[in-house]
Amino acid sequence: MTFPVKGILTLITLSGALSGAAAATSYPLTITDDLGRKVTLKAEPKRIVSVLPSTSETVCALGLCDRLVGVDDYSDYPQQVTKLPKVGGLYNPNIEAMVALKPDVVLVSQYGKLAEPLTQAGVTVIAVNPETYDEVFSKTLLLGKILNREAQAKALVGKIKGDIARVEILTKNAVRQPTAYFEIDPTPYSIGPNSFMGVLLTKAGARNIIPASMGDFPKVDPEFIVKANPQLILGVDAKTAGARPGWSGISALKAGKVRDIPAELNSMLGRPGPRLGQALMGLAKLIHPELFK
Amino acid sequence: MQAAAPRRGLGVGLGTLLLAALLLAAVVLGTGLGSVTIPPGEVLGALWRGATRQALEGNDVIVWQIRLPRVVMGALVGASLSVCGGAFQGVFRNPLADPYLLGVASGSALGATVAIVAGWPRALIPVSALLTALVAVACTLSLAREGRRFPPTRLILAGVVVGSVLSAATTALILRGEDRARQVLAYTLGDLGFSGWRDVLTVLPYAALGCGALLLLARALDTLQLGELTARSLGVPVERLRLIAVLAASLATAGAVAYVGVIGFVGLIVPHMIRLAFGPGHRTLLPLSALLGGALLVGADLLARTTPLSQVGIVTTLLGGPFFLWLLRKERHD
Numbered sequence: 001m002t003f004p005v006k007g008i009l010t011l012i013t014l015s016g017a018l019s020g021a022a023a024a025t026s027y028p029l030t031i032t033d034d035l036g037r038k039v040t041l042k043a044e045p046k047r048i049v050s051v052l053p054s055t056s057e058t059v060c061a062l063g064l065c066d067r068l069v070g071v072d073d074y075s076d077y078p079q080q081v082t083k084l085p086k087v088g089g090l091y092n093p094n095i096e097a098m099v100a101l102k103p104d105v106v107l108v109s110q111y112g113k114l115a116e117p118l119t120q121a122g123v124t125v126i127a128v129n130p131e132t133y134d135e136v137f138s139k140t141l142l143l144g145k146i147l148n149r150e151a152q153a154k155a156l157v158g159k160i161k162g163d164i165a166r167v168e169i170l171t172k173n174a175v176r177q178p179t180a181y182f183e184i185d186p187t188p189y190s191i192g193p194n195s196f197m198g199v200l201l202t203k204a205g206a207r208n209i210i211p212a213s214m215g216d217f218p219k220v221d222p223e224f225i226v227k228a229n230p231q232l233i234l235g236v237d238a239k240t241a242g243a244r245p246g247w248s249g250i251s252a253l254k255a256g257k258v259r260d261i262p263a264e265l266n267s268m269l270g271r272p273g274p275r276l277g278q279a280l281m282g283l284a285k286l287i288h289p290e291l292f293k
Numbered sequence: 294m295q296a297a298a299p300r301r302g303l304g305v306g307l308g309t310l311l312l313a314a315l316l317l318a319a320v321v322l323g324t325g326l327g328s329v330t331i332p333p334g335e336v337l338g339a340l341w342r343g344a345t346r347q348a349l350e351g352n353d354v355i356v357w358q359i360r361l362p363r364v365v366m367g368a369l370v371g372a373s374l375s376v377c378g379g380a381f382q383g384v385f386r387n388p389l390a391d392p393y394l395l396g397v398a399s400g401s402a403l404g405a406t407v408a409i410v411a412g413w414p415r416a417l418i419p420v421s422a423l424l425t426a427l428v429a430v431a432c433t434l435s436l437a438r439e440g441r442r443f444p445p446t447r448l449i450l451a452g453v454v455v456g457s458v459l460s461a462a463t464t465a466l467i468l469r470g471e472d473r474a475r476q477v478l479a480y481t482l483g484d485l486g487f488s489g490w491r492d493v494l495t496v497l498p499y500a501a502l503g504c505g506a507l508l509l510l511a512r513a514l515d516t517l518q519l520g521e522l523t524a525r526s527l528g529v530p531v532e533r534l535r536l537i538a539v540l541a542a543s544l545a546t547a548g549a550v551a552y553v554g555v556i557g558f559v560g561l562i563v564p565h566m567i568r569l570a571f572g573p574g575h576r577t578l579l580p581l582s583a584l585l586g587g588a589l590l591v592g593a594d595l596l597a598r599t600t601p602l603s604q605v606g607i608v609t610t611l612l613g614g615p616f617f618l619w620l621l622r623k624e625r626h627d
Contacts, residue, residue: 091468187479187486219479219603221328222486223355243415245489246358249349 025148033234034110034127044148045104049087052109052129054273056081059107060142061156061274062149070101074173076267077275090233099123105146110270126140130272133199136160156274163277164203167284172203172290178257178287180206181225184217184270187224204284205291206232226250232287233258259286305577305586308570316368319591323364327353329599345349366488366496366552367594367605368587371559373500373549375586377542378560379567379578380507383514384538385445391560392546395448395539401428401550403459406466406477412559419495419551425546429455443535482498483556483606485594486545492552499548504583506541511536518573556606558613559586559593565620 032038051055056075059068073089074083083103087252090112098106099121103156108114109129116233118125126146130139134273137157144153171177182191182201191197193208195216201208209228210218233241233252238259241247251259261269265286268279277290285292313480320330322537325336331352342349343357381390392398398521409416437443467477513534517524519532549556564578572578593608602608 035562103411187484223359224328226355226359227329227352244487245362245491246354264427 005228008099025143025145025150028101029146031126031142031146035115037115039124039126039251041105041126041146045124045146047101047103047105049098049101049103049106050075050145051087051093051098051112051114052089052107052272053077053267054130055107055109055128055143057271057273057275058143058156059147062144062147062152065151067147070098090286095121096226107143109176131196132273134212136276142254160277161276164280167277167280167283170283171288172204174205174288174291175276177182177205177207178231179209179228180232180234180287181209181228181252182206183233186236188220189217190220190223192218196276197269198285200269200276200280203280204287206287207253222246231255231257234283234286235259235261242247294537296492304329305571308577308581309584312581312588312612316363316584316588316591320364323367323595324356324360324503326595327355327360327384331356332613334596361483362490363488363594364591364609367591369493369496369500370485370549370553370556371563371588371590373504373545373586374560374590375563375582376504376507376579377545377549378580378586380510380514380538380542381480381560382564383517383575383578385537386518387445387446387449388565392450392542392549393557393560394407394454395433395451396429396459397426397453397543397546399456399459399463400426400552401543402465402481403463404547405431405462405480405551405554409470409477409480410466412463415492415552416495419499419548420547422551423499423544423547425459426543426550427540428495431460433582434536434539443532461467467490479604480554483554483609485553485597485603488552492522495553496548500545502542503543503545504530504547504579506596507538507545508579510538510541512578514538514575530558554606556590557610558617562613562616562620563589566618571597607620 025044027042027043030038032194048064048067050059050068051072053072053075056068056071057077059065059080060078060249063116065078068081068084068122070073070087071081071084073086085096087095087101090109091113093114095114095117098118102218104125105124107116108125108127110127115125115127128143130136137160140157141150141153144150152164152244164285180201182197183189184197186192190210191201191208192200192210192215193212194204198208198210210220210229214220223243223246227250229251231251233250236258238253238256238258241258242253247253265279265282268275268282301379310371319341325331325333329352335352336356339349339353339356340361342353343361344547349357378391381392381394382388384396387394401422404421404423405418407425413421433448433451433455434443436455439446439447454588463481467481479507513529516527516529519527524531564582567581567585571581590605590609593612597603597605597608602611
C-alpha cells in the first residue's frame with residue numbers, strides 16, 4: 001500500500017504556514033517568562049523598553065525599532081537605538097527612568113532584580129533571555145508572539161538559520177579543522193562546546209579544546225591549555241599570549257595562529273540575537289580565511 | 294639565640310624542621326599535582342632539565358614554566374603576608390592586625406587595579422601598588438596622629454576607614470571598566486594563575502627587602518610587647534620602630550598584592566597558629582610564620598586549581614574564616 005506521505009506533509013506545512021500568516025496574537029496574552037512568572041499582557045505593546053542588547057536587536061529585527069522608547073546602556077545596534085534614552089545597565093539600572101518612560105512592557109534579562117520593583121510600580125515586565133544556541137530561535141519566536149509579530153519572527157528565524165547554513169556548507173568542507181582555544185576573558189575564561197558561542201565555534205570549523213564536562217563558560221587552568229596544545233588561539237592578541245608563562249611552545253604560537261577578535265565581531269559574538277549568522281561568518285573568516293577568498 | 298624565646302608545646306628546632314618539611318612537601322605536591330597529573334619521576338626530570346637549561350620536552354613546560362613559578366609565587370606571597378601579619382600584630386599589639394589594617398592591602402589593590410584597568414605594562418603594577426599603599430599608610434598615620442604619638446586604637450580605626458574608602462574606589466573602578474571587570478574581580482578575589490618567572494623575579498625584591506627588614510626588627514618588637522612605656526624606658530624608639538615596620542610591611546604587601554591580588558586571612562591566622570605552637574617571641578614567630586604561610590598558600594592554591602573553588606583567595610577565606618572563629622572561641626576559653 002502506498003501512502004501519500006509527501007502529500008500529507010505538504011498539506012500540513014501549507015496549512016501551518018497559512019495559519020501562521022493569518023493568526024495575529026490575541027490579547028490578553030498570558031505567558032510564562034524566563035523567571036518562571038506568569039505574565040499577562042492586556043494589549044499589543046506599543047511602548048517597549050529593552051534592557052538587554054540582544055533583545056533590542058531582536059525587537060528591531062522584527063521591525064519594531066520605532067516602538068522602543070528606552071534601552072540599556074549597552075544596546076548599540078542597530079544605530080538608531082543609540083539615540084534612545086538610556087536606562088542603565090545590569091549593575092546600575094535606573095528604575096525611575098524606566099517607569100518615567102511609561103512603557104507597556106519592559107523586556108529584562110533573568111539576571112538583575114528588575115522584575116519585582118517594576119511590577120510593584122505597575123509596569124509589565126517580561127524576562128526573556130536566550131542562553132543556548134537553540135534558545136536564540138525559541139526566544140525570538142516568543143518575542144514575536146509577545147509583540148504580535150509572529151510571522152516576522154518566523155521569517156527572522158528562517159533568515160538566521162539560512163545565514164548559518166551558508167557558512168556551515170563552506171566550513172564543513174574545510175580540509176583541516178584546527179583545535180582551538182577561545183578566550184572570552186583573560187583571567188582566563190573560555191567557552192564550552194554546549195554554550196551558544198561554543199556551538200558557533202564548532203560550526204565555524206574548529207575543534208574546541210574545552211570538553212563539555214567543564215561547563216559552558218569555565219574558568220580554565222592555564223596548564224590545561226598548554227597541555228591541550230591548540231593549533232589556533234582566539235580572543236587574545238599574539239603579544240599577550242606570547243608573554244604568558246609556557247605559552248611560547250604552543251602550536252598556535254609557533255605557527256602564528258593567534259587571533260584577537262575585532263571589537264565589532266566580539267560584540268556580535270557575545271549577543272545571542274539576530275546577528276548570529278553574521279557573527280558566525282566573522283568567526284569562520286578568522287579560522288578559515290582560505291575559504292572566503 | 295632562639296632558645297631565649299619563650300617556649301610552648303613543640304621545641305623550636307623541631308618545629309622549624311617540621312615546618313620546613315611541610316613547605317617542601319607543599320612545593321613538591323603543588324608541582325606534581327594539578328589539572329594535568331604528572332608522575333613524580335617526570336617532575337624531577339623536568340626540574341633537572343630546566344635547572345640545567347636543557348631543552349624541555351613533554352610536560353616539562355607545564356612543570357617548569359607554569360607550575361613551579363606559580364608554586365614559588367604562592368610560597369613567596371604566603372610568606373610575605375604572614376610575616377607582615379605577625380609584625381603588624383606585634384607593632385600594634387592587636388591580635389586582629391594584618392596587612393588589611395592601615396589600609397595597606399586595600400591601598401595596594403587600588404593601585405594595582407588602576408594599573409590593570411588603564412592597561413599599563415605589567416612591571417608597573419607593583420610600583421603603582423606600592424605608591425598607593427604608601428599614600429594609604431600616610432593617610433592612616435596622619436588621621437591617627439595625636440601629637441607625636443600614634444595610639445593603637447586610633448590607628449586601627451583610621452586604617453579601617455581608609456581601607457573601606459579605598460575598597461569603594463576600587464569597586465567603582467571595577468564597575469566602570471566593564472571590559473576588564475572580570476579580570477579585576479578575579480584579581481580582587483586573589484588569583485595565582487599566569488604567575489611566571491618574570492613575575493616571581495619582580496616580586497622577590499619587594500618580599501626580600503620588606504620581610505628582611507621586619508626580621509631584623511624582631512628583637513625590638515619583642516621589647517614592645519612589654520608595653521610602650523617599658524619599651525621606651527629600655528631605649529626602644531617606639532614611634533620610629535612603628536614607622537619603619539609599617540614601611541617595610543607596606544613594601545612586602547605591595548609586592549605580594551601586585552600580581553596575585555588580595556588574599557584574605559593568611560596574614561591573620563598564620564601568626565596565631567605559630568604563636569599557639571611556639572609562643573609569642575618574634576624571632577621565632579616571624580621566620581616560622583614565613584614557612585607556614587608559604588606552605589599554606591601553596592596548598593590552598595593546589596586546592597583552587599583542582600576543585601571548582603577556582604581561586605586561591607576564595608580557598609583561604611573559606612578555610613581561614615572558620616579557623617579564625619575557632620581561634621577566637623579558644624582564646625576566650627583560655
